[in-house]
Structure formats: structure tokens, C-alpha cells
Amino acid sequence: MSQALDEVKIGGLGASRQRVEDARFIRGRGNYVDDIVLPGMLHMEILRSPLAHARIKSIDTSKAWAIPGVRLVLTGEMAAQRNLAWMPTLSYDTQAVLATDKVRFQGQEVACVVADDPYIARDGVEAIVVEYEPLPPIVNPVQALAPDAPLIRDDKEGQTDNVCYRWEVGDAEATERAFAEADVVSKLKLHYPRSHPSPIECCGSVADYNSATGKLTVYMTTQAPHIIRAAVALVAELPEHMIRIISPDIGGGFGNKVPVYPGYVCSILCSILTGRPVKWIEDKTGNLVSTGFGRDMYLTGEMALRADGKILAVRFHADTDQGAFFSDAQPSKFKVGLLHSAFACYDVPHGHITAQGTYTNKAPGGVAYRCSFRVTEAMFFQERMVQAAADDLGMDQAEFRRINLREDDSFPARTPFGFLVDSGQYAKCLQMGLDAIGYEDFKREQAEARKRGRYLGIGISTMTEPLGAGNSREYDILGIKMFDSAELRVHPTGKAILRTGAKTQGQGHETTWAQIVSHELGIPADDIVVEEGDTDHAPFGMGTYASRSTPVAGAAVSMVSRKIRAKARKLAAHLLEVSEEDVEWELGRFYVRGAQSRGVTIQECAMAAYTNMPDGMEPGLENNAYYDPPNLTWPFACYIATVEIDPETGVWDVLRLVAVDDCGVRINPMVVEGQITGGLTEAYAMSNMQFQTYDAEGNIVGGNYMDYLLPTAWETPGFELHEVVTPCPHHPIGAKGVGECAAVGGPAAFVNAVMNAIGHTGVRNIDMPLLPDRVWDAIRTGKDIS
Ligand code: PCD
Incomplete structure (x- = not known):
């Protein structure tokens, strides 16, 4: 007789075990970076540029030095003496640690003050006098590419324009041939706005250099401590065994805590220079204006279609606004991350993608905010295009997906852009979602409601996301393989x-x-x-x-x-x-x-x-x-939203949101549901309330939480979660990643629902966020809103 244990009872796979943390x-x-207090610790504050683009004529730090309690004022020039005024980025560009020649975005780090307490340090920052000579600011790719545009990266040898990269993938000729045979060509153009991960805890570090032992210990908010150790060893030329990086409890990362920020580097340098531990804790505005944003991508594309609904080919172009430094925190060899995972869940025979990144006078970043490196933009564009194509064909959006989604027996399947999709049951997930929302009933209700002037809409988003970077052949950071x-x-x-x-x-x-x-x-x-x-x-x-x-x-x-x-x-x-x-x-x-x-x-x-x-x-x-994983894991999700729009105000309410997630075997179902709920909440916020933009002078709009809105329980709708389990064929326990799926696939469900509700107006696109005034404008004018 078997005496085997009950796996769920001992907290094994499938147990919704309560979170021990x-x-x-x-x-x-909890023990966060700001909870760390070391003997003799000093405090560091950063002086940030008020201007988006300006030459630095002089920096006078004498008044700051004179304040009692100020121990160090660090400028770019001093950092330069240690070869640390600039640092490499994860995308093989350089980024200023402290500005020496020019400031290139509002909020850029210009100097640091180290003092006995943070308030004295702040006084010190205010006492620094910087003389700037303003230069014209560039706030979007169009301005950046204008022939007379000022050169933002004049620090880079051989850089003659504001282009930071060009990239393409796919087969242009085969795609062209497919377009020539198309019955219908459907087009779409949109902007995925800048968004910000904004974790509850901002970035921070406590650097402790012990000159007696030569050991550097840094407590910091990093999602990747070993990479930081390697980077510090390489950049600061300290011996690696003498560096200890400790990432204590972290109050949310969401991609924001992957890059190396100037604040970390400065706290280390200040500890070396003062011989004392130095703490730097960023404030909310510092976090919002200077740390890695997400998205800011302009997409234009078209889809070649057969009259019966089959997709023959897709092609699109992406313009990314990189800000002042190309510091995308992503480990692939592809310049735009995994943008080319677009359409991976559909059987699309041919495709071609081109992309171009431009420098602008905006904060650098391009972080994978809850997204495997530009996958969010990819899936959003994909799902918006799919809806537009179904509309252009006069076809039902669910039916159009059903025709084109990959079939269960087609795996492993190669996409036109070279990925190998591992497994899935796409039709089953879609059907489960449609059944749960009551698709046919809703469509009838919608038609009835329209007769009475009520605008109801339903939006679907089906997507797969490549998760688990990566295999060592294609993914590395600074050459270190991604195992x-x-x-x-x-x-x-x-x-x-x-x-x-x-x-x-x-x-x-x-x-x-x-x-x-x-x-x-x-x-x-x-x-x-x-x-x-x-x-x-x-x-x-x-x-x-x-x-x-x-x-x-x-x-x-x-x-x-x-x-x-x-x-x-x-x-x-x-x-x-x-x-x-x-x-x-x-x-x-x-x-x-x-x-x-x-x-x-x-x-x-x-x-x-x-x-x-x-x-x-x-x-x-x-x-x-x-x-070293043999492949990425490919979870699938189907999100379906229903909404009602008030035509008088443009305000839209989510009636229901049904989510069907297939992330393979679930280790802890409760944790997985928590991940999906969090992701959908962020998706909802991106779709209707959040964006960071810049005015013509390069001033950031959305640099505080009065302008950049975080969703609360009050406005966030309830979500209905369902599951399908297709075990991952190459993972030892059959699990796939899931943390990001809902944030990646969610936005298109909400936007598609709003677009569906106003389909009769002829409006093809409203750019996110779908603020009431934009929706109202679209209804009133019948025109796209960008
Ligand atoms: N899971 C399970 N099952 C499965 C899967 C999964 O159970 N099948 C679970 C795990 O274990 C964990 C979680 O769930 O716990 C998750 O997982 P994943 O998917 O693997 O992921 P990870 O890696 O861990 O994480 C990451 C993610 C990300 S990426 C993000 S953004 C976000 C998310 O995560 N973040 C965060 N979520 C979260 N949450 C929280 N709370 N917080 C945070 O911060 Mo990036 O790239 O970074 O952008």
C-alpha cells in the first residue's frame, strides 16, 4: 500500500499556500533599503536639471560646501576624474552619471550632496548654482529627425544625427508578394504612450566601502544583484570578490529596478570618497522623472487579407522615442527587444518589421515595464490590428481570431520572425472566454441598446508572450549568458x-x-x-x-x-x-x-x-x-472586456472583464491569480488614465502622482478569472511564466471594447489613455484621436 504524501497538504504543486513573506x-x-541603518552613515541627495536641453556653463558648489553638516559635493567633473562621469548601458550605449557638458532631459542628474542627514543634503542641493545655456528641446521622433534638429548626442564620436538604431526582421520580398495577392489590405496607425512602472518603493541604495578591507557592500533596490556586481566590477574596476550586492525586500519592481541608475553609482563613489556608508533614497518625483519609462512607440502597419478572413502577411514599422540615452534594459541581441513576437499566436505565413529608435530630450529608459522587452507594444498593436482587420472584412472579431489562431497540433510552430512557439490550446481558451462572457447574448444586447442610444462595446485580446529569457545562444547581458x-x-x-x-x-x-x-x-x-x-x-x-x-x-x-x-x-x-x-x-x-x-x-x-x-x-x-532553458515558454491568454460609454461625457465603465490564462502547470494557483489581477489592474490604468508626456519645452507632464494616476480599488473593475493548463513541454514541471501576461494583453481588450462601442462613428483609433475628453471628441467628430 502506498504511503505517499498528499502533495497539496504538504504545500507542493497546486497548493494555494499562503504567502510566507x-x-x-x-x-x-519587512526590511527595505531605507530600513538599513549603518554606523556613521551619511545621506545623499541629487541635484536635477530643470531644463530639457542646455549646455552647462558653470557649476558653483561653494555655498553648498559651506553649509555645516555637508560632507561632500560631487560634480560630473569630479566623477570624470575617476572615469565615472559616464557609464555603459545595457543596450551598449553610454549614459551620463552626472552631466558634464550638457543636460539632455529634465530631471537629469547634475550633482550630489552628501551630508549628515537628508535635510542638510537637500539644503546643500538647493545651494548649488548652475549656469545653463538653453538649447532647443526635442520631444518626439519627428522633431528628432528634422534636418535642422540640434544634435542631442554630440558626446558620441561619429554620431551625426539623432538616430540611435535601425533594425529589421522578416522577409520583405515574400511579404510584398503576399500583399500583391491580398483581397483586402487593412491599415492601422497608433502611438503606445510612455508609461511608468512606478513601484511603491522608489529606487535607493546604501553603499558601504570599507577602506581597511577593501570590501564594498551595497544594499540596493535591484531586480538583478549579480549583474550589478559584475557591472560594478567592470565599470568601477573593483575586484569582484570584494563586492557584495544585497537586495533586501523590494517594494515592487515592475522592470523599474533592472537598470543601473546614476544614483546607485554616485552613492558608491561618495562612499569611497568619504570613507563612510552613504544612503540614497529617491523621492517619488525623482523616480517618475528620471528612471526607466516604458513604451513610447509609434506604430504603422498593414495586414494582407484574403476575403474569407485568412491573414496572408503583416508588415509594420516602429519608431521608438528612446529619450536621451539608449538604455533599454533588455538582454536580447535584437535592438527592439522581442517586438517581433507580434503575431506569434496566429498562423501568419509572412511578415516584415522595420524599426528605428531616436534620441530625444526625454528621460531614458525603455524598460520592460511588466513586459518582456517591447512585447507589450507588439501584442497591443497585434490585437488592435486584428480588430481593425475583422472590421474591414465585415467579420465578427471572434470568428476572425478563430480562423487565424494556431491549431493545437501545429506545435512547435515557427513564426515568420524566427521564434519557436512551444505549445498551446488557443481555440479552447478563446471559447472558454466567449462562453464566460456570454458573447452572443452580449452582441444582441448591444444591438438593442444601440437603438436606444446606449453605447455598449465588447473587446477581445488574445495573445501569447515569450517568457523566460533566455537560452544562452540568443540572450546575454554584458556577454553573460542568460541561465x-x-x-x-x-x-x-x-x-x-x-x-x-x-x-x-x-x-x-x-x-x-x-x-x-x-x-x-x-x-x-x-x-x-x-x-x-x-x-x-x-x-x-x-x-x-x-x-x-x-x-x-x-x-x-x-x-x-x-x-x-x-x-x-x-x-x-x-x-x-x-x-x-x-x-x-x-x-x-x-x-x-x-x-x-x-x-x-x-x-x-x-x-x-x-x-x-x-x-x-x-x-x-x-x-x-x-x-540554460532550451526555449522560451509561451503562455497564452484571452482577455475579454465589455464596456458602456456615456456619449454625453465620453466616460466609459467596464461592465465585465473575463480572463482565461494558460501558463502551463500552476505552482501556486492563488499566487498566479494575484499576478493576473495585478497585471489587469495595470492594464486598465494604462488604457484609461496613465501617461507621461512632455510639453514643447521638454517639461515633463506626469512627474507626480497628481498627474500620473495610479489605479485604486475604487475605480478598478472586478475581474473574472479562468484557467486552461497546457504543460510546457520543455520545462521540468511544465510551468510557463505568467507575471506579465495580463499587463501585456490587457490594454487591447479595454481599448478594443471602447472602439467596438463607437464602431458606428467610423473612428478607427483613439490613442491611449482613453481619457473621457478624447473619447468624447472622437464620438463628436468621427475622427481618430492621437
Ligand atoms: N507562478 C506559479 N505558476 C506558474 C507561473 C508562475 O505559481 N505557472 C508564480 C511564481 O512562482 C511567482 C509568480 O507566479 O511567484 C510570478 O512568476 P513568473 O511569471 O515566473 O515571474 P517572475 O520572474 O517571478 O516575476 C517577474 C514578473 C515581472 S517581469 C514583473 S514586471 C512583475 C510581475 O513579476 N513585477 C511584480 N509581478 C509582480 N508582482 C509583484 N507583487 N511585484 C512586482 O514587482 Mo518585469 O520585466 O520586471 O518589467
Whole structure:
């Protein structure tokens, strides 16, 4: 008789285990960077440029130095003496740490003041006098490309215009031929506006350089501590073993905490120069005006269609507004990230994409805000185009998708842009969504309502997202390959500590990784503690972003557990006095084949590893695993929104939002639902209330939370969640990433619903955010709103 454990009861796969990290978070016992207090610690504040584009004529710091309590005033010139006025970006460009020649965006870092407390440091910042000679600001790609546009990056040798990259992918000729055969060509043009991740906790660091030992310890808000260590070693030329990066609790990352920001570098330099620990904590405005934005992409495209609805080809062009420095935090060799994952869920035979990035006088960034590197723009454009195409064909939008979505038996499927999509049940997800929302009934209701002057609309978004960067062939950061790692130590009593190279920022790794170990070894999840974020302790890993942790680090957790199990099997054979081949495994225990009651538990094996190992066996029960994924994982989602618009005001309300997510095997269903709910909330905010823009002078609009709105429980609609499970064929436990899906696919569902509601007006597009005045203008004028 089997004595195997009940996996859900011990907190294994499929258990909606309560998040263990919340025990400290809800009691105010989290340990964030600003909670770190070191003896003798000083405080740093940053002086930011008020102008978008200007030459620096002089900087007078004498008044700041004279303030009692000010210990250091750091300028770009001083940083330059250490070769640190500029730093490399993750996109192989350079970025100013502190401006020396020019300022290139409003909010750019110009100088730092270090003082006994943050208030004195702030006084010091205000006492610095900078003389600027204003230059004309450039705030969009059109201005940037004008023949007489001033050169923003005159610091770069050989740079003669404001183009920062050009890129293309696909087969232009085959695509052209397909367009020649099309019955209908559908066109669309839109702008995905700038948005900002705006985590609750802003960026910050405490740098502690010990001149006696030569060791530099930095506590900082980073999603990728090991990369930071490597970068500091390379840029600051410090020996890597003398650098320790600690990422304590993080109050949300959302991609915002992947890049290296000037503030981090300055705090390190200031600690070296003062010989004291230096703390820098960014304020909300500092975070909004200077750290990585998302999107800001102009898209123009067309789709070649057969009269019966089959997509023959797509082509589009993307213009990205990169801001002053090309600092996209993305690890692929592709200049626009994974933009070419567009249309991966559809059977599209041919495609061609061109892209161009321009420098402007805006904050740099292009971070993957809850998005695997430009996938959000890709999926948004895809789904907006799909809706426009269905409309142009006079076809039902669900039917049009049904015809073109990939079929279940077509996997693995190669996209026209070279990706290999692993698995999925797309038609099933779509149907589940349509059934849940009551599609046909809603359409009838909509037609009835229209007769009475009420505007109801329904919008669908179906998409797949490549998650889990990446395989080492195609993805690297500074040349370091994109694998990830896990280390597992099982103690004599069968309790364990697990460390990975990922870094949770709220996702719940401390809860979910233990569940994977539980699934592999039968050790109760409560007996496993999970630690991440300290480079002196954790194995080398590439960090958490692009929903890569489950696909990569999570896989490593499985693999290391299996190594432990292999050793435990040897120990079991020894304890049971049989040969290893005669030992069978069931969750939590080994037994003798044919004599199921004769067995030993995993805990007994652990004890034996320290007290009773066979002759010649190395003692102990610990190991590590490095995992290089063979492919990305491809979750699928179908989001369907229904809305009602008030034609008098343009205000729109979400009636219902149905989500069907297939992220393969779910480790913790409750955590997954939390991820989807969070993502949909952000999607809703992007679609109707958030954007960061700049006026003609290059002043940021949306640099504070009065202008840049965060959704609260009050305006956020309820979401109805459903699931489909298509196990990932190449992941050890069949899981796919999920953290970003809803933020990536959600916006198109809301926008498509609003467009559907006003379809009769002839308006093809309203650019996000769909603020009431824009919607109202569109209804009134029958014209597109950009
Ligand atoms: N899961 C499960 N199952 C499956 C999947 C998953 O359970 N199948 C879970 C895990 O374990 C975890 C989560 O869930 O816990 C998630 O996961 P993933 O998908 O893998 O992801 P990750 O990597 O971990 O994470 C990342 C993401 C991102 S990317 C983002 S943005 C965001 C998200 O995550 N962020 C955040 N979410 C979140 N949450 C929170 N709370 N916070 C935050 O911050 Mo990027 O790239 O960075 O942009």
C-alpha cells in the first residue's frame, strides 16, 4: 500500500499556500533599503536639471560646501576624474552619471550632496548654482529627425544625427508578394504612450566601502544583484570578490529596478570618497522623472487579407522615442527587444518589421515595464490590428481570431520572425472566454441598446508572450549568458535552505520555490526557507524580470532537487540494504520494490547523509544546478472586456472583464491569480488614465502622482478569472511564466471594447489613455484621436 504524501497538504504543486513573506510584510517587519541603518552613515541627495536641453556653463558648489553638516559635493567633473562621469548601458550605449557638458532631459542628474542627514543634503542641493545655456528641446521622433534638429548626442564620436538604431526582421520580398495577392489590405496607425512602472518603493541604495578591507557592500533596490556586481566590477574596476550586492525586500519592481541608475553609482563613489556608508533614497518625483519609462512607440502597419478572413502577411514599422540615452534594459541581441513576437499566436505565413529608435530630450529608459522587452507594444498593436482587420472584412472579431489562431497540433510552430512557439490550446481558451462572457447574448444586447442610444462595446485580446529569457545562444547581458541557478542544502533533520539567482520583488518566490522542492522531494514546504538577493550567498543568476524566474530559476530549483533525490536514493539503498536498482520513489520516501512497506523517508536519508553514509560516499546533502532553458515558454491568454460609454461625457465603465490564462502547470494557483489581477489592474490604468508626456519645452507632464494616476480599488473593475493548463513541454514541471501576461494583453481588450462601442462613428483609433475628453471628441467628430 502506498504511503505517499498528499502533495497539496504538504504545500507542493497546486497548493494555494499562503504567502510566507506576508507574515513580515503585513506586520511592518519587512526590511527595505531605507530600513538599513549603518554606523556613521551619511545621506545623499541629487541635484536635477530643470531644463530639457542646455549646455552647462558653470557649476558653483561653494555655498553648498559651506553649509555645516555637508560632507561632500560631487560634480560630473569630479566623477570624470575617476572615469565615472559616464557609464555603459545595457543596450551598449553610454549614459551620463552626472552631466558634464550638457543636460539632455529634465530631471537629469547634475550633482550630489552628501551630508549628515537628508535635510542638510537637500539644503546643500538647493545651494548649488548652475549656469545653463538653453538649447532647443526635442520631444518626439519627428522633431528628432528634422534636418535642422540640434544634435542631442554630440558626446558620441561619429554620431551625426539623432538616430540611435535601425533594425529589421522578416522577409520583405515574400511579404510584398503576399500583399500583391491580398483581397483586402487593412491599415492601422497608433502611438503606445510612455508609461511608468512606478513601484511603491522608489529606487535607493546604501553603499558601504570599507577602506581597511577593501570590501564594498551595497544594499540596493535591484531586480538583478549579480549583474550589478559584475557591472560594478567592470565599470568601477573593483575586484569582484570584494563586492557584495544585497537586495533586501523590494517594494515592487515592475522592470523599474533592472537598470543601473546614476544614483546607485554616485552613492558608491561618495562612499569611497568619504570613507563612510552613504544612503540614497529617491523621492517619488525623482523616480517618475528620471528612471526607466516604458513604451513610447509609434506604430504603422498593414495586414494582407484574403476575403474569407485568412491573414496572408503583416508588415509594420516602429519608431521608438528612446529619450536621451539608449538604455533599454533588455538582454536580447535584437535592438527592439522581442517586438517581433507580434503575431506569434496566429498562423501568419509572412511578415516584415522595420524599426528605428531616436534620441530625444526625454528621460531614458525603455524598460520592460511588466513586459518582456517591447512585447507589450507588439501584442497591443497585434490585437488592435486584428480588430481593425475583422472590421474591414465585415467579420465578427471572434470568428476572425478563430480562423487565424494556431491549431493545437501545429506545435512547435515557427513564426515568420524566427521564434519557436512551444505549445498551446488557443481555440479552447478563446471559447472558454466567449462562453464566460456570454458573447452572443452580449452582441444582441448591444444591438438593442444601440437603438436606444446606449453605447455598449465588447473587446477581445488574445495573445501569447515569450517568457523566460533566455537560452544562452540568443540572450546575454554584458556577454553573460542568460541561465539561472539554484542551490539546495538539506540539513540533518530534513529541513532545508534554498537559494536562487533570481530576486523576488513581491511575486512570492519565498512561497512558490519551496513548493517546487516539496513536489520533487516530499519535504513539506514549511520546512524549506528560501533566500534570494545576496551575492555573497546566492548562486550566480541573472535576476527577476521578463517573467523569467519560473521558466529559468524555477526549473533550476527542480533540477537541483532531483540531484538531491539521486543522492538520497543511494543513501536509501544503503539504509535498506538493497541495491540502488531495487529502490523505488514515491513522494517523500524510497521503498524496496515489491515490498512497499519497507522504506525510508527523505528525512531519514538526510540524517544518514551526515551520520551513516556508505563507505566512500561524500558526506552531506547539498547541491546546485545551473539551468540554460532550451526555449522560451509561451503562455497564452484571452482577455475579454465589455464596456458602456456615456456619449454625453465620453466616460466609459467596464461592465465585465473575463480572463482565461494558460501558463502551463500552476505552482501556486492563488499566487498566479494575484499576478493576473495585478497585471489587469495595470492594464486598465494604462488604457484609461496613465501617461507621461512632455510639453514643447521638454517639461515633463506626469512627474507626480497628481498627474500620473495610479489605479485604486475604487475605480478598478472586478475581474473574472479562468484557467486552461497546457504543460510546457520543455520545462521540468511544465510551468510557463505568467507575471506579465495580463499587463501585456490587457490594454487591447479595454481599448478594443471602447472602439467596438463607437464602431458606428467610423473612428478607427483613439490613442491611449482613453481619457473621457478624447473619447468624447472622437464620438463628436468621427475622427481618430492621437
Ligand atoms: N507562478 C506559479 N505558476 C506558474 C507561473 C508562475 O505559481 N505557472 C508564480 C511564481 O512562482 C511567482 C509568480 O507566479 O511567484 C510570478 O512568476 P513568473 O511569471 O515566473 O515571474 P517572475 O520572474 O517571478 O516575476 C517577474 C514578473 C515581472 S517581469 C514583473 S514586471 C512583475 C510581475 O513579476 N513585477 C511584480 N509581478 C509582480 N508582482 C509583484 N507583487 N511585484 C512586482 O514587482 Mo518585469 O520585466 O520586471 O518589467
